[in-house]
Amino acid sequence: MLKVKVTSIGNSMGILLPKEALNKMKASKGDTLYLVEGAEGYTITPYQQDFETQVGTAEKIMKRYRNTLRELAK
Numbered sequence: 001m002l003k004v005k006v007t008s009i010g011n012s013m014g015i016l017l018p019k020e021a022l023n024k025m026k027a028s029k030g031d032t033l034y035l036v037e038g039a040e041g042y043t044i045t046p047y048q049q050d051f052e053t054q055v056g057t058a059e060k061i062m063k064r065y066r067n068t069l070r071e072l073a074k
Contacts (some may be wrong), residue, residue, distance in 0.1 A: 017044075 004015045017027075025046045027033060036043045048054075062069060 002018055002021055004017065006013055006015055008014075022028065025033070025044075027046050031046060034045050034048060036045055036049055
């Protein structure tokens with residue numbers, strides 16, 4: 001378990017993540033991290049929770065409009 005402190009950053013509040021936590025998440029400066037609420041509290045993750053749903057929707061659209069997309073790619 002890693003310990004972090006809440007600190008003031010300008011007019012806001014924030015936490016500083018240790019390098020080892022960022023390395024495990026493969027995150028670096030400028031990346032977006034997500035707070036996901038669960039039964040035991042919040043989890044910080046680099047993955048968007050509904051990403052699989054978005055990919056599934058994109059695949060349906062690409063399959064439906066395959067010929068149109070092929071023509072646009074020329």
